[in-house]
Amino acid sequence: MHRIGYLLTDGFQVLSLATQTVFEFANQVAEEPFYSVENFSPDGGMVRSSLGLALETRPLQAPRLADTWIVVGVNDPVKEDTSGTVLDFVRHAGRQARRTVGICTGGFILAEAGLLAGRRATTHWAYAQILQKRHPDITVEVDRIYIVDGPIWTSAGMTAGLDLAVGMVEKDLGADIARSVAHKLVMHQHRSGGQSQHSEMLGIAPKSDRIQSALNYARQNLNRPLSVEELAEVAHLSSRQFTRVFTAETGHSPAKAVEGLRLEAARLMIEQSRHSLDVIASESGFRDRRHMREAFIRGFGVPPQAVRRDARRVFADWTGHRG
Secondary structure (H helix, E strand, O other): OEEEEEEOOOOEOHHHHHHHHHHHHHHHHHOOOOEEEEEEEOOOEEEEEOOOOEEEEEEOOOOOOOOEEEEOOEOOOOOOOOOHHHHHHHHHHHHHOOEEEEOOOHHHHHHHOOOOOOOEEOOOHHHHHHHHHHOOOOEEOOOOOEEEEOOEEEEOOOOHHHHHHHHHHHHHHOHHHHHHHHHHOOOOOOOOOOOOOOOHHHHHOOOOHHHHHHHHHHHHOOOOOOOHHHHHHHOOOOHHHHHHHHHHHHOOOHHHHHHHHHHHHHHHHHHHOOOOHHHHHHHOOOOOHHHHHHHHHHHHOOOHHHHHHHHHHHHHHHHHOOO
16 A cells, blocks of 8 residues: 655645545546555644644654655745754655655755755745745746655646646556546646646736637637738727727737737647647748747747757656656
8 A cells, every 4th residue: 555644834725735636536547545545744633724624643653654755735835934843744654655755835845855965856836936936946947837856846826736646546556547636626737747826818818708708719820821801800899999908908919919919729639638839830820930039939948859858858757767
């Protein structure tokens, strides 16, 4: 049996506990109790989440046998004063356990304990730069769902922990069981870790249905030129009025927003498909491969080839830890 210990501190983010359902369903699909799960805290007893939910835990002084330790994040790790007991325990766990995991801002505790030094890691996008500044010896990859670096796993915020947990199931029990677990959880897809944390559509966030409908139309027709006049017609506005309202609601010009959507679509195709860059440029609406390269350097600071190499490296790192 693979024993999983969750380390909780006061103010823990309750959504992290949703990952326990992944292991519960894995047992159901495997038709055997492969995983056991227990909750721990520095002193044991009742621990309260940031929402006030109280949960019974075992003390860290209890028997520490676990194959995987999962450190749960809090809403604001900057204000968190991690105790020496927790850090000492995490250091010990990192030496003894098969895996040590930081969900969301739980990665800050792994960093404070020294487990991320010289490694790649990720965390919630809102705190990634802070983590990098505090720990320059870590390679913080802001735009990743989760990262596996040897025995250390870290995830981005919130629902990314579910992807990480399914990834653990895939490593332990195989792809078929992992897919079945994701299906039971009604997860749209099992993200393998290399995907972006962000959606351009979420970043734009218009206030009116008219502008939202124009954005939806643009996303569905990226392989077309998409003039301002065409988008304005979808929104039932004049071109001038559309540009004014769009910019006021989103903070972007229509042309800039469409380029962002094209970049998002192209990046996903580069990360998840084997299409040539010429095909990807055409499908995502760039004039040609050179035009796409220029947009990538403006938007991401790197050319499309670098994104593809990075995606392949992530995949190779992941498959290289199988077995």
